Amino acid sequence: MRLARLGEPGQERPAVIDDQGLTRDLTSLTHDIDGAFLAADGIARTRRALAEGTLPALESDELRFGPPVARPGIVLCIGQNYAAHAAESGAEPPTRPVIFFKPPNTVVGAYDEVRIPRGSAKTDWEVELAVVIGKRAQYLDSPEQALEHVAGYTIANDVSERDFQLVHSGGQWSKGKSCATFNPLGPYLVPADEVPDVQNLRLRSSVNGEPRQDSSTADMIFSVAQIVHDLSQYLVLDPGDVISTGTPEGVALSGRFPYLSAGDVMEIEIEGLGRQRQVLGKA
Structure with a gap:
């Protein structure tokens, strides 16, 4: 389902x-x-x-996929949650989850256009497992309890502008993460109990058909359960909130690949959760 x-x-x-x-x-x-x-x-x-058998069929072939959850209250992101990505970013792996926020109005559909912002020279892609909260989480007692508060999982593309993030930042990352269309989400929300092993899912990305990222959630430094538990000690997670859990190595920031340009095509996928595709345009 x-x-x-x-x-x-x-x-x-x-x-x-x-x-x-x-x-x-x-x-x-x-x-x-x-x-x-x-x-x-x-x-x-x-x-x-x-x-x-009470739900009528819906002819959907011509319908756009919007974000699979409407109006999230907050969109939280975990930084440098894969050791190899931290290394390609020039950082040591974190010892506690690093968080930053994306405004909810960055969220678009899985196949919507992503717009390169004005003044951008370093727009980048990031395939990420996204967690959708289903029950309020506050001061949870354990990581095991945390998973009871997860409704399901979907795919996020944590699009980033690296100069905005690292040069214009003033010491925090949100300027490089908050541009319009910078959070394609979906296409589906898969219930948590239908994902048998969330810590063993393959993640991949490509640009113009050329492979970029290819990893597994098994390589996450902090698991989904650890992330939700940790966040609940500092803030309240409400139903519909979204947490992006970090990206593996293989982004343009590594220096191994060019940054994105108008007309480029990003494709990202996570095993069992579906596939996204976005064409890059200009703001």
Whole structure:
């Protein structure tokens, strides 16, 4: 089962793709796939409706995939969470999770255009496993308890402008992470209990068909459970919030590949979660 939001920006309708690959309309259950839906046991209710056969088919071939969760309250990102990526960035692996925020208005659909910002010379790609919170998390007792608060997983492209991030930053990264369209998300939200081993998923990216990143979530320094537990000690995670868990080596910042230009095509994928594709345009 995969949850999706289909339609033009601001007009997306909730949908579910069943185990046979058929798209079903979810509007009889909810007006949207958002924090309120997830908090109200929306995933379990969707399963029941599928089992009962009460959800009508939805013709989806021509519909855009919007972000699979609407209006996240916060988008949190974990920096340098793969040792090899930290090394290619010129940093030592962190001993505690490093976090930064992306504004929720950076979130776009998995196939939407990504716009290179004005003045950019170093726009970069980052394939990341994204966690969607399903139940409020605050002062959790253990990493094991943390996974009970995860609704599901999706794919994020943590697009970055490296000069904005590192030269113009003033000591923090958000300037390089917050440009419009810099967070393609989706295409699907896959329920957590349908991802049998979240710490053993292959992640890949390519630019113009040429391989860039190829790694596994097994190489994460801090696991999903550790990240959610750690964050809950410092802030409140609400249903619908999104956490991007870091990117592996193979980005342009390494010096091994050119930065992105208008007309380039990024493709990123994570095993079991789907695939994204974005064409680069100009702001």
